[in-house]
Amino acid sequence: MRKLYYLLLLCVLLQISCSHVLDEPYDSRIALSTLSDYRALLSQAYPERQDLFTDILTDDYHHYAGSIQANLIPTYVPLYLWEDNYEEGVRATPAAAYAHYYEKIYLVNTVIAEVMQTQGEMAAKEALLGEALFVRAYAYFSLVNLFAKHYNVQTSSTDLGVPLIIEIPTESKPSFHRATVAQVYEQIESDMKKGQQLMEKNATFLSANPYHFSLASVYAFFCRLYLYQEKWEQCISYADRSLQISGGQIRDLTADIQVWKSYDIAYFAQEFMNPATHKNILLASQSESFLTRPTGFRLCGFYPSHQLYYGFPKNDLRFGLFSAGGTVIDSITNYVKYAQQPNQPNVGVARYECFTNEEVLLNRAEALLKQTVPDRMAALETVEQLRKKRITPYSILDASTLSLEELEDLVLDQRRKEFLGQGMRWYDIKRLRLSVSHRLVRTSPTPDAVLTADDPRKAIQIPLIARIGNPVLVNELNPR
Amino acid sequence: MNIFIRKKRFLLGIFCTLLACQKEDTIAPPSYVDYFAVQSKSPDKWNGLDSLCDSIYNDYGVKIIYEYTPRILDGTTFFVPPNYEKALEYTRIILRDFWLKPLKENFPVYFQKETPIEFVMVGGYVHFNDITVAGAAAGAGLNAQFYRLGIGGINNFDKTNKTALRQLMATIYHEHAHQQDHKYGRGYQYDRISQGEYYGLNYSSKYTAQANADGFFLPYGGYAPEEDFATSVESMVMNNRQAIAAIVKANPKLETKYNMVHQYYLDKGMDLHRLHEVIDSVIYKTVY
Secondary structure, three states: OHHHHHHHHHHHHHHHHHHHHHOOOOOOOOOOOOHHHHHHHHHHHOOOOOOHHHHHHOOOEEEEEEEEOHHHHHHHHHHHOOOOOOOOOOOOOHHHHHHHHHHHHHHHHHHHHHHHHOOOOHHHHHHHHHHHHHHHHHHHHHHHHHHOOOOOOOOOOOOEEEEOOOOOOOOOOOOOOEEEHHHHHHHHHHHHHHHHHHHHHOHHHOOOOOOOOOHHHHHHHHHHHHHHOOOHHHHHHHHHHHHHHHOOOOOOHHHHHHHHHHOOHHHHHHHHOOOOOOOOEEEEEEEOOOOOOOOOOOOEEEEEOHHHHHOOOOOEHHHHHEEEOOOOOOOOEEEOOOOOOOOOOOOOOEEEEEEEHHHHHHHHHHHHHHOOOOOHHHHHHHHHHHHOOOEOOOOOOOHHHOOHHHHHHHHHHHHHHHOOOOOOHHHHHHHOOOOEEEOOOOOOOOOOEEEOOOOHHHOOOOOHHHHHHOHHHHHHOOOO | OHHHHHHHHHHHHHHHHHHHHHHOOOOOOOOOOOOOOOOOOOHHHOOHHHHHHHHHHHHHOOEEEOOOOOOOOOOOEEOOOOOHHHHHHHHHHHHHHHHHHHHHHHOHHHHHHHOOOEEEEOOOOEEEOOOOOOOEEOOOOOOOOOOEEEEOOHHHOOOOOHHHHHHHHHHHHHHHHHHHHHHHOOOHHHHHHOOOOOOHHHHHHOOHHHHHHOOOOOHHHHOOHHHHHHHHHHHHHHOOHHHHHHHHOOOHHHHHHHHHHHHHHHOOOOOHHHHHHHHHHHHHHOOO
């Protein structure tokens, strides 16, 4: 009987202690309660430029086996050949990008779902919600353009997109089927339209931080969205709105090169994408790891192709950004724009651009040429705004001597030169149906892999790690 | 009874296993290759070049290599050994008479401290990765080592072409400058002089006058700081003091580099202007 009393007493004591323990959070998580909490969460939800590895999928880069770190080979050589069986589990790969963007979507979904219920001024909450919608749209835009075919109004309603998760999952082990490309684009546009309305309405509450969406970068995002969807008039309209707000300042490359001369390449690279000193950058991103792992340093193994390098006009200031990559025998160059390169793949914080005035200008020029009634003069005038800051000595081009096709080529050529090393070329290859051939030995007469205009491999395969976590994807892989 | 049968079956099994073992062929152990064994020939098998190399080793402490073993060169880079006759001439004229003998006599301190202990002769040029691919180097890949110098193109050696002989000597000192660079460093300040102005691969489109105006002794020096340093030495071997003084007037940066490199070598016991005179004197006055 006495034992029973002791047992009961112990139970009572345990109950008391439990209730005390349950008053405290069981780990170090912070319960979101104020608007500041959600603002901080949204800052964390901004994605990094996890798509920069795509440069090695393009014709801008070639492989040189003589100077690649051995540990990079199983990851990047298969990717270079557009194979799906690359080694996952490292940074700067499709698998890392997939995980990264969904991780950010989880965070931003929390902001979107809860921010309006928190305490605070309505206008400030709405401004934050608007910004959050753009962050989610940007993450999905990155995902769908990496892991799906390019948007095509004829086929996108059936083309496989990416899983659309727009609410905080509450199930224990949920499955997510892939939406179609059209559905993902509809979600992106819907978020952007709603976000635009909220941000415009509450413009005074928007962050002035260049690492956060502003109206200028929001319009630049619309401009890119409609370029990819071939909605030319809307692309032009949003380009104009973005340029009007930002002032359309173009990067002063001479000043950047002077930084290189006055200091060194490491400092130059660190500062190249600093939005505080570069007003052409409409939205910047900062990462805590080196995201351009297959390019940009001595032992990366992938370098600007000889065709590109030797075809680059010497009177173009952008030619000055090529630097020697190894001994002269290696015949390699680096094109450094990010972080403390060229030879430190494990550097810390680095800055990257998301939207720039240069892109807005070139999007506008392309749309002007491709709209129902092409405006060649306006298109050339737009391109010339960039060219006159890049070509020395500058000589103006005459629109009357250039055919529509030549002008389109000019715009594409300027895109290639201006955005070299910035992870933009891959999307141009997809949307413009360009072919690419890659060689393992760069002087080989025959390519080792060829990517055709409508090659299904232009949709990067859903990563293995994602299939393990979400097994329904096994039956929804990109066709090969 | 059952136990007995089981034992019999067990023994039968063992016996069969042993029979099966007997059928196996004896596995021959892999032949042992000692990659690090010193494979010197015995003197009774020496040819004329071996005797010459031996005397050079005794006189100057440099081991001349013209035959390759895995200990000498690894298998990742392609080297074509030199033609015997060419190697013999090259060793006698370039290595002994033009390089080591004048070096020891005129710059004993520098000779003692800085001379590499091995010299590898390569008949063709050094091909990286693939023997069929163009892009060969005179000495790259050999000269990033503290103890060994190597030069390619021995099969093209022509002792009658004195202009080419001067260039050969300049190449030796160019490659040796890379060694000095690796050994001591060319210095942070040296790299600051033309920071951000190097041509990279575009050096091949420049002429010497343009390179001088841009602050480089030679277009190739504009490739990168390490070649800038080596071509500075090469230029001082090829040109006399007055000619160098005229070249460096093209750009103050060139003058700064000249002063730095000249002093760098002086500190090690080598006056590059004197070296130029010595090399010219042996090339133009020696009977060979």
